[in-house]
Amino acid sequence: MDKRTPLYEKHVALGATIQSFAGYLMPIKYGAIQKEHMAVRESVGAFDLTHMGEFRVTGPDSTAFLDKLLTNDAGVDNGKAYYSTMCYPDGGIVDDLIVYRIGDQEYLMVVNAANLDKDWAWVQSHLQGFNVKIVNESDETALVAIQGPRAQEVCLKLTDVDLDSIGYYEHTTGKFAGIDALIARTGYTGEDGFEIYMKYPDAEAVWDSVMEAGEEFGILPVGLGARDTLRLEVGYPLYGNDIDHSTTPIEAKLAWVVKLKTDKYFIAREVLEQQKAEKPGRYLVGMKVIGKGFPRHGTPLFSGDRKVGIVTSGSIAPALGQAVCLGYVERGFQKRGNELEAEVRGKRIPLKIVKIPFYKEGSRK
Amino acid sequence: MSNIPENVRYTETHEWVRKDGDRYVIGLTDHAQHEMGEIVMVELPEVGAESTKGDAMGGLEAVKTAEDFYAPMDGEVAAVNEELEANPSLINEDPFAGGWLFAVKVSDDSQFEGLLTAEEYKTHIGE
Numbered sequence: 386m387d388k389r390t391p392l393y394e395k396h397v398a399l400g401a402t403i404q405s406f407a408g409y410l411m412p413i414k415y416g417a418i419q420k421e422h423m424a425v426r427e428s429v430g431a432f433d434l435t436h437m438g439e440f441r442v443t444g445p446d447s448t449a450f451l452d453k454l455l456t457n458d459a460g461v462d463n464g465k466a467y468y469s470t471m472c473y474p475d476g477g478i479v480d481d482l483i484v485y486r487i488g489d490q491e492y493l494m495v496v497n498a499a500n501l502d503k504d505w506a507w508v509q510s511h512l513q514g515f516n517v518k519i520v521n522e523s524d525e526t527a528l529v530a531i532q533g534p535r536a537q538e539v540c541l542k543l544t545d546v547d548l549d550s551i552g553y554y555e556h557t558t559g560k561f562a563g564i565d566a567l568i569a570r571t572g573y574t575g576e577d578g579f580e581i582y583m584k585y586p587d588a589e590a591v592w593d594s595v596m597e598a599g600e601e602f603g604i605l606p607v608g609l610g611a612r613d614t615l616r617l618e619v620g621y622p623l624y625g626n627d628i629d630h631s632t633t634p635i636e637a638k639l640a641w642v643v644k645l646k647t648d649k650y651f652i653a654r655e656v657l658e659q660q661k662a663e664k665p666g667r668y669l670v671g672m673k674v675i676g677k678g679f680p681r682h683g684t685p686l687f688s689g690d691r692k693v694g695i696v697t698s699g700s701i702a703p704a705l706g707q708a709v710c711l712g713y714v715e716r717g718f719q720k721r722g723n724e725l726e727a728e729v730r731g732k733r734i735p736l737k738i739v740k741i742p743f744y745k746e747g748s749r750k
Numbered sequence: 751m752s753n754i755p756e757n758v759r760y761t762e763t764h765e766w767v768r769k770d771g772d773r774y775v776i777g778l779t780d781h782a783q784h785e786m787g788e789i790v791m792v793e794l795p796e797v798g799a800e801s802t803k804g805d806a807m808g809g810l811e812a813v814k815t816a817e818d819f820y821a822p823m824d825g826e827v828a829a830v831n832e833e834l835e836a837n838p839s840l841i842n843e844d845p846f847a848g849g850w851l852f853a854v855k856v857s858d859d860s861q862f863e864g865l866l867t868a869e870e871y872k873t874h875i876g877e
Contacts, residue, residue, distance in 0.1 A: 417788050418813045610787075610814055679791055679811040701790045701813055708791070708811075730793075730809055730818065 390435035391527055391588040399606055406609060407498035409436040414608040419613035422618075422703040425574050426747075427535035430607035431595050434580070435588065436498035438510060439526040443491045444517035451484065451492060452649050456634055456657070457642040461486050466554045466571055469642050470634045471507070472653035476660060477630035478637070479675045480504050481622065483571060485556050491524040493582075495528075497624045507679070511652075527588035531595055532578030532615075534748040535602040540579050542598040544568065548579075562594035573612065575619030575747035589643060617709065619670050620741030626682055627669060627697040627711050633657060636665045636713065638741075666717040667694065672727075674708035678734030680727035686712055687726045687733070692733055693718045696727060702743055709743045710736070752781035754847055754872050757840065758866035762874055763820045766846060767865055770789045770853065773828045777850040778810065778819060778841055781875050786812040791836045794830040794852060803861070807852045808851070810841070822865060825856035 387410045396403060412433065414421060417637035424430045442451065451459035463486050471479040480500040485493040496504045505521055512519070520617035531539055537548055546559040546568055557567035567582035583591055596604060613623065622628045628637050635643070635657055641655055674680065679699060686694035699710035710727070718725065721740055726733040752863060758766040764782035768775045783789065791811040801807065806818040807827075830852045834840060841849035855861075 413814075414787070419788055419790075614813060677791065677793065678814060679809075681816060701811075703813075730806070 390433055391585045392433045392435065392529075392592050392743055395589065395592055396433065396606070401606070401608060407436055407501070408429065409498060410605070412437055412608040415606045415612045418608070418610040419701075419703040421605050421607040422614050423663060424603065425533045425576055425604040425607060425611065425615055426744075427534070428602050429531060429535040429539055429578075429599050430603045430611070431592070431599065432530040432532065432607050432612060433588075433592070434528040434530050435526075437528050438496040438498055438501040438504065438521070438523040439582070440494040440505065441491070441520045441522055442494060442517055443520075444515070445490055446515040446517045447490050447492055449514040450511070450517045451494075453515075453651055455482075455484065456651055456653070457645060458644040458647055459484070459492070459648065463488055464516045464555055464557060467557055467642075468741075470556075470628070470639055471504070472634065472657070472733060473630060474653055474656070476633040476635070476653045476656040478628045478632060478634060479507050479622070479630070481628060481639075483622055485569060487565065499625055502523070514516060521608065525585055527585050528604050528706060529583070529588065529591055529595060530572055530578060530580045531599070532572045532574045532607075534577050534601070535599075536576070536578040539595065539604065540568075543594050546603040562591045564591060566591070572749070573621060574615040575621075575742060575744060575749060576615075577748040614700050617698050617700050617711065618704055618742070618744040620711065620743060621746060622669065622711065623698060632669075632713070633660060633665065634688075635660045635684055636667055637669045664716060667713045667715050669697070669711060670719050670738050671743055672710050672712060672725065672736040673739045673743065674710070674727075675724075675735040675737055678729055678732070679708050679728065679730055680710045680712075680734065680736070684710075684712075684727045684729055686714060687728060688718055695723065697719055704744050704746075714738070751756045751877055752779065752875070753846070754780070754868045754877070756868045757863075758846065759862060759867065759873075760871035761820065761822045761865060765819055765822050767822050767862065769862060773853045773855050774823060774825075775850050775853045776819075778823060778845055779846045779871070781877075782817075783842050783845045783849070784867075786810065786815055786817060786827070788813055788822055789841045792834040792838045792841070792851070794832075794834065795827045797827050797830060801827055812853060813869060823854055823856050823861040824858065825854040828855045829853040
């Protein structure tokens, strides 16, 4: 039985197309995906992301515990957040996540909904030897994201917190729309914006306040469909599409979240260190479709007659008006400007490897 | 509920077919366009190409999905809707008129009678 977020009735009333996603009934779109996408690029949109999972880590060994579990460095200041991967010993990715450092001995991990059970089991299985406590708060924590160049103007109407003092990937706690919330300047759209974490019973009031405050800016509710096109347009990987157990952060060009420059031990360190030194056999790259065609997840990539890779995400990029994709290509074929072909329905479609992000005008990069 | 006009015939693969003089015009049903969502690219057959009943004649790309469309009758492609190149969303906005896909000339008109009626198509999609 799929779960409903506390905003489910709101989505139904807004006429959303609802689909089961990671065990939740989630809004895919309310109207047209491209319109929702452009609202976020040009003004502001609101997302219900309550399906995301939240684990709270507390205790004297919190930093040491996360440093072992995650590839990125947990040693950030209180009030900061960081993006990381979590790897298996073979270097494959368990999940990618955002971690908020709440205090000296407290962090909040935000994980992908589709990986929630797997992540929880994985995190639990490494507790031994650490004086930490972890609590799965996923079923009580709602998440509303307000994203777009006008997001701050909307949020300013709903809080006395000095939003200007919250930098990118920083957060604070405070009153938001009259309730207690974690207010973070994070997101998955390439735009400026905030993610507001709150208790389930507060979600409806926050959602209504956000929609009302955003009215003058033309705020739209945004479903998971546009969330996917927004992230793809700025080249953010999606777990299950672009990264999974069979890929490593080095291959996925996520070496920047692997703390090899520190001397801290973490799971998969040796494997990733070696792979970085020897260079991986394939790399995740961004490609623009030249002319007509539409590669999707699983579409094979060719250089002449040789199969050199596979597409992992592909879609129209609404703000660019053309199709783009992410995919893995063999080392040697990954250079920017290199032309490849995707085979779609027996036809070859030319592609060109380009720099990520595809869309470069975002209010956050 | 989808719009299922009575004056055209249907296929199980969600094309509609309308007799228009000496040829048959083919498009995507309202039900199918609604299921697909916003269509952002159309791959059309070439005029003069052979149309063999059941063969894929081209493709439709929506933001989240891709579907082929199929020939409902044996014949030859007589025309394609070139307006879709610039404006594929016509299929969503006006599936039974401005959003037509292609037209065929056939040698055996009896094929038309073998297609689904509106009533049969309605049952097929469970409405």
